[in-house]
Structures are given as C-alpha cells and as structure tokens.
Amino acid sequence: MSTQPQKIVVVGNGMVGHHFVDEMAKHEGYEITVLSAEDRLAYDRVHLSEYFSGKTADDLAMTTPAYYNEIGVNFFTNAKVTNIDKAAKVVTTEAGETYAYDKLVMATGSYPFVPPIPGKERDHCLVYRTIQDLEDIQASAKAGKVGVVVGGGLLGLEAANALKELGLQTHVVEFAPQLMGVQLDKDGGALLRSMIEGIGVQVHTQKATNEIVDGEECVHRMNFADGSHLETDVILFSAGIRPYDNLAREFDLAVGERGGIVVDNYCKTSDESIYAIGECALWNNFIFGLVAPGYTMAKVTADNIIGGERQFTGADMSTKLKLMGMDVGSIGDAHARTEGCKSYVYSNEPDQIYKKIVVSPDGKELIGAVLVGDTSEYDSLLQYALNGIELPENPDGLILPSSGEKPTLGVDALPDTATICSCLNVTKGDIIAAIDCGAVDVGEVKSSTKAATGCGGCAALLKKVTDHELEKRGVEISTDLCEHFAYSRVELFHIVQAEQIKTFDLLVEKHGSGLGCEICKPAAASILASVWNDYILKPDHVSLQDTNDIFLGNMQKDGTYSVVPRMPGGEVTPDKLIVIGEVAKEYNLYTKVTGGQRIDLFGARVDQLPAIWKRLIDAGMETGHAYGKSLRTVKSCVGSTWCRYGQQDSMAMAIYLEDRYKGLRSPHKIKFAVSGCTRECAEAQSKDIGIIATENGWNLYVSGNGGMKPRHGDLFATDLDDETLIKYIDRYLMFYVRTADRLTRTSVWLDNLEGGLAYMEKIVKDDHLGINAELEKQMQNVVDTYQCEWKTTIESEEQLKRFRQFVNSDTVDGNIEFVTERDQIRPAQGEEKKYGVKIQAVDLTPA
C-alpha cells in the first residue's frame, strides 16, 4: 500500500500562491488545496492596468479551473481563511469549512494602505489592487470628470495613467517633494514630473490631505494642510501597501514591528509547519513589493517541503517600466547613499533624458543607476551591477549617447550566476544546464527554464546567451528556413534560379517536405517574385502571401487596411491630390501624410478596397507597394530646380529611381532618398540607398537605416554620373536580394556579410565575381515586367471575388467600428465598442 499523500494547504491564490502551486504540482505524493478569498483564481496583477486598454479578466487569468483540475489541485474560491488551529493543523474558512494540513503556505499578499484622512470612506474613494477595484473605478469614472491619485509612487502613477485613459482630468497628489522617491533621485524625479505634466496630468507635491468633504463643482473637495484645496469626483489611494498578516497576528505567528509575517531563509514562519511567501512575508525585516522575489520564495518553499536545501537570500529590487509611455529605470543604490561612491550624470533637457550611474568608491563596480526617458542601457547596466563585472575605464561611456564605440557587454563576460530572466529567476547557469540536458535552440531552452515567459523583456538577452553557448559547443546554429526546407534563403534562391522553378508546389515537392508554413511560404513568394516577377495573386501564388500582400494593403489592428498610392519623389499634381481627397471623403478614411512623403488613407474595409483603387487608378495613380517587402519610397528634396543651394536635379533623379525600382520584391523593405546638396535635407544617409548631389555628380551611400537600429549609410562611391549611379544601384540591390536572409534589411545584411563594404566594392566596381552583367540583366527583367498589382486585380473578376468579407452575404463586419478624433475617424477601442462580440473561445475541460 502506498503512503498517505502529504496535505499542503495554500492560503491565497495571488500571483505568488499560484506560482507555488505550479512548482509543487511537479512533485508526486502531495495533495494540494488552494483557498482563495477572491471570487476568481489567480490573475496577473502586474499587468492589471491593461484591463483598461481592452484586456478582459480572462486575458489576465494566470490559471483556469480546468488547469487546476488537470494537475490534480483542489481549489475553492470565495474561501477566506479565518482560523488556524496550529496544534490540530486545521484551517477554517469564513463559511465554516475546515481543511487539515501537514504543511500550510500563507500567500495572502497585501492590501493598499489608506491614510486615516477624515472622509476617506466616502463614495468614489477607491484603491487599485484587484479586478473588483478596477470595475469600481470604471463605474466611478463614468460619472465624473476629475480624478485624483493620492500617492506619487510607482503604483500611483500607474493608477493615474488609468484615470487618464478613462478620460478623467487627472491629478497626482504626493506628500513628498518628488515623484517615485523610492526609485528615483531628485533630478530624475523632477524630469519625470515635467514629462508627466507635459501629457496633461497635474502633479502636486508636498501636499498633505487634511480632510475630504463635499465639493462645489465636483463630488469631493480635498483640503490640504497648506490651506489650498482641489475638487475631484474620484479619489484613488495609492499610498503604499500593507501585508495581510492578520491571521498571523491572531494565531500567534511572529510578525514584524511594522507588519509582515516573519520568515527565515527557508520561508518558514515561527511555526515549523507553516510557510509564508510573497508580499505577506517579512524577510530580514524587509517586504518585497515585486513579484519576482515572491516567485523565488515560492520555489524555495516547494523545494524545502520536498526536503531540498534551497534558500532565499534576498532579491534585487531594480525596476524598469514604462509609465504613460515614458521609460523609467532604477537599479540598486539609485540615491548614491553608499559612502564614498561617485556618480556620473548625463542630462539632455531638449530630448527629456536623464541618466545617472553610481559607482563604488574604487570606481570598479556599478552599484546604482537612474534612467529616465531612455532605458536602452538598462539591461547592460543591470548585468554590471548584479554580477560585479569590472567597469570599463570610462564608465560614463555606458550612458553617453553613442558617438563612437559604446563598450558593449559580451555575453561571455557574464558569470554563470548572472540572472538573465529576473521574472522567473533564470540564471546563465540554468541556461547552460538546459543546454547540457539536450536543449538545442531558444525554444527548447525557453520551455525547459521558463525564461522569457514573464514580462518578455529578457528575450533578446536569452537568445544571445543561448546562441553563444550553443556555438561554443560547436553546435551549428541551424540556418534552415523552417521544418519544411533544410536550406537557407540564399540556397533556395539559387535553386529557384538554377532549376527555373516557378511555383511553391514544385519547390516543396522537389526540395522540401510537408505543406509549408508562415515562414517558408512568404519567403518563397518573395524569391519567386524577385526572379520571375509574376503577378503575386496568381492562383499558384495567392496562398503564399503574408498578411499584407494577400489583400494588397497594410492590415491594421482592427482588420481594416490602409491605401497608399505611389507618389514618386513625393511629387503630386493638384488634380491627383483632389482625387485623393475626394476618395478619402467618400469612404470616410483617416488621412495622414507619412514619413515617406506620401499620403496614407486608413480604415478601408476589405470589401471597399477595389472600388477605392479603381478611382485612384482611373485618375492616373498606381499602387505604392506600402504593403510589400519591396521598394517603399524615394524621399527627396526639391534640389537645383528650386533650392538656391541645389547642385543637381534631385527631384528628377528621385522620380526616375522610384519608377525604376518600384515593385522590386526583396528580403525586406527598401528605402531610398536623394538630396540636392550636402545639406542633406532628404536625410539620404539614413536610407538603404542614399544619394547626395555634388558639384560633379552624385555620391552614393549604401545600407543606411533609420528604424529600430539606426545606421549611417557607408559612402560607397563619389561623383558618379547618372548612368554609373544606376548601374551600381542595380548591382548592389540585386546582390542583396539574392543573398540576404529573410527579413534582413540592407544594414544588417552588410554588417554580417563577410568582407563587408570592401567586398561589395570589389564586386560592384571591379566585377570581382564576374556576375555584374547577370545582376543587371536580372534587374532589367524586374523593371521590364513591372505591373501595378492593383490594376491587374481590379481588371480580374476572379480576383475581385476574393475582396469581400463574406462569401454568402453582402453584410459588412460589424466588429469594425470607428470614433471621431481631431475631425477624423480612428478605430474604436475597448469600452467604445458598442457591438458585443461573442468570443468563441471554447472550454478545454476534458469531457
């Protein structure tokens, strides 16, 4: 006969309680019972605010009854524990139910502290912690105009953001002289304040509220100690949290002077059989108000119950977050309180950036940092701080804008103890262990360590570490496109060309397996288009096209499309402009001039696209390929025709180039620009192909990039005549199209190309590979076979059939709804939607 399973009872099913259940359920021989005071199971409190931007309670849920059933966990909601009998080892709930335990785990979390201000219990005085609170806030906000958050800490500002999004005129009232006093220093706090005020939230510091009474214009009037007052309809208290330690107090577990259930390194309370974890636990006289330390406690406790020796030894409280769209980060000793430490500060008022690092007295280690307005260096700085990595000679280089080489931190320099994922507490050592146990790619490392499954912020670092470790072991990082093709994109390109393959079906039959997927199909479509330049919606090709290409428009978040007619060089006649205006008006489309010097029309339903394009094409316009991985625009300045500095006719050149390369399908989008002189008004050096006029001709820059990772174009050739310029571009681009991996811009491609710029110069200028004639011929073929895909589409009955929402009805999609903003439409969001969409997610409970 088997032994009785040990009974584990968990009080509270918050984030930490749930994490414990997940950990504990991995082990056999335990019967787990969860008692939750809330009327639902655990949900993601960290992302609570997203409830206001459209997430539902279901989206926030971290578990489901079905999941608990599946892993064999008993659970009871609305089951608040009110009694603990330590001698009998039994707990009792409010409803009088009793549960016996061998081990009891307290994960009761905390509650918001409401300062004892007279009037605090009036209606519409609320807190911000549970889904129920959010529902109450939403209801109160509907009735009011003004909202106040009491408390300017991290949570208070998040709450203020919520009030603002609910449409209230929002104020933050803070007792201290600055915002986020725990995480930020004075200057950082001041900058944050001005940024927050810049978006219309009023901040009042050094205000103590004396009382809340009836208001004249609003529901409440808050009277402050300095004699001033503020009227408001809703008040949210966010003045800190207090641990739920009432059970511990009542039933004689040790609690701290200022609250919290005292635990040791094993998360054990003063009772041998009772543990406490998460925000209710006081370790080393400290309560951790973050979820990551709670998760660690959960792991330690589970380990201790099964007889392990893991200990909780504190946690890092560094934070990085986005508040109302503003980046804020804080690491370690942000206030530079360590004796003898030294600080470096970078402050840039125009761009609203403030960065400070605090280094140890000997200047060797990073011990703290404050980042406001730009947190791009947070990850590296945190690794320096957590791992005591020796700082470079000039540590200020770490936070200065990158003028030259920024000392980057190689992943090799990280010790095995370095935390890579702080949400799930996964170290570099854990990743190495996973690889040693057989994980061969990031996906497998992720599923075995759970790294990058929390906030996701560590995903890039995780990939770097994993790839690096795999490479060290001589594992070749697979360049296979996907499970259907054991070839890279470059190899497939060669195959298509050499064997004259014209369809995906043939390609997969001869060189691949299976039916294909969302990786290889669009990649093959792009290769086939670069080589053969067929109409991309031909029956052979239509099923290969990705989101945008398949309906020849950029799909927006609500399933509508944008319409972007080509405007070579940004030049447009008044007549065409009028037609664009008429179309936009008739179909009620949101209209915007884009960064690419042309006009986008947003909000067209799929069934409206053909009629819209017919109007534009009849007026002499054509598709702008804004949806394709292909040439976007050639930006330009007016050049010598109008500008008194102009050296060459940059307009004419831009238009010529845009007409030449329009429709060229490539591994990623391609942007050009032409400036009429060295003043560079068209910003050509940030483009894939940049051209700047000189007295004698044109200077050609290549592989520049704006976007996520800006890169200055490299000067490739100088003083070219028109003909040579075109030849060089033909060769350069076609070589890129042939050899780049999918979704790789020219900038990254060049950086990764062996031999780099010098090699490309040899090929393009000296015909090093003897393929220039072929490259030019191939490009000429693309130019000669150009067609406006929209023209072809609207002329084909068969194609037009595809452009409708329903095959069996003329109705339109009722889920697409707009509201008006600044006199134009925009998609309705969350609450604004009237239409009750049935979410057809099904219950996965095994029958």
Place this chain on the structure above:
Amino acid sequence: MTTENTWQTICPTSDLVKNSGVCALLANEEQVALFQVGNDTVYAVSNFDPFGKANVLYRGLIGETKGDIYVASPLLKQRFVLNSGVCLDDDTFAIKTYETRVTDGKLEIFG
C-alpha cells in the same frame, strides 16, 4: 432566443480559394473562416482572432507543422489548428470549429 444547429448552405465550392481562406456568415451571425486545403478538404473555424480581437482569421496563412494543419493569424501570427481549434502558441486558447460537407457542389456548414 435559442437556435438549434442545422446544416446551412453557404456557397458553391467554386467560391472557395484553394489553400487559402474565405469567410461565411451563419444564420446566428457567427463568422466562420473556411479553408480549402488541397482539392478535397474544407475546414471551418471561428473567424474571430481571440488575441487580436478582430474578425480576420480567414485572411491568415495556412501552414503545417508535424502533420497539424493550422492557420496563422494575419495580425500577430498565433497559430490555430484547423481541425481542433487549439492554439499552438498558447494552449489556454482555442477557437470554435465547425463541421462541413459538400452537397451538390455546394458547401454546407453545421452551425
């Protein structure tokens, strides 16, 4: 109002697009994405993308992994297996699936 599920005639099979999707509206206003895979098989699943919260799944790309045939949402690329509705990227999500059949060259859905 309660409605009972019945076989509803949708469209001639020639209106389907091979290896790609179209969308149908059922009597109870549910939107159904229809995918013809190869020459004979037609899958029917809910058209609503529970992640992107938009009626767009019929415009997704059909893919296959280890024998499972799925549609990848055109918005954020979550994959839903066509015969079970299960999401391959987050198994706490699934979309509704429908039975289909062809009668006299017309596609019918049970729903």
